[in-house]
Amino acid sequence: LAKTTQPISMDSYEGQEVNITCSHNNIATNDYITWYQQFPSQGPRFIIQGYKTKVTNEVASLFIPADRKSSTLSLPRVSLSDTAVYYCLVGDLDQTGANNLFFGTGTRLTVIP
């Protein structure tokens, strides 16, 4: 079971880059790493997904070292609207269904004006 560990909370000022790291020491070979953003009373929203090295899209970057035992979500120049809970999800879907699709505690990011 690829249990994930994240900081419970982080604060950042507007305009700064924020890096949130997730530890997943027991990640399996077939596991992908996916990050989600959740606002209160809403379902999690997909941010980015990766398997190894670096992935970048229009909203974030995801850095994954060679051993894949951790990953870092990087949010460039955060704004107040980025205040949310961020979850990393590590898991694999094979033909028999979901494996290890359990959420950790998430990181509550608060962006300060």
Place this chain on the structure above:
Amino acid sequence: GAVVSQHPSRVICKSGTSVKIECRSLDFQATTMFWYRQFPKQSLMLMATSNEGSKATYEQGVEKDKFLINHASLTLSTLTVTSAHPEDSSFYICSAWALENTIYFGEGSWLTVV
């Protein structure tokens, strides 16, 4: 990204009655859907995995006779909370597996049992 829709977004029911929540994948077919439960300021807790055309797989501690899951088509899964009690009040979220190990979530459904 792919769209997953839940309905209703909010529902209030009387204790002892049953309530159904629908989860639809709008622009893709999902052979596998998942149901989560979330209490305020807590993380999501996986309740069950729903596979189209077969019985759902429930996580330990989740009563399958109380939380009935039906995945009758490739775009629809339903969660029925039977004989609801106030302690069943919670935020229920579904998700669906799209492509390449990507899972998309619905908007969530607030259930209040009075």
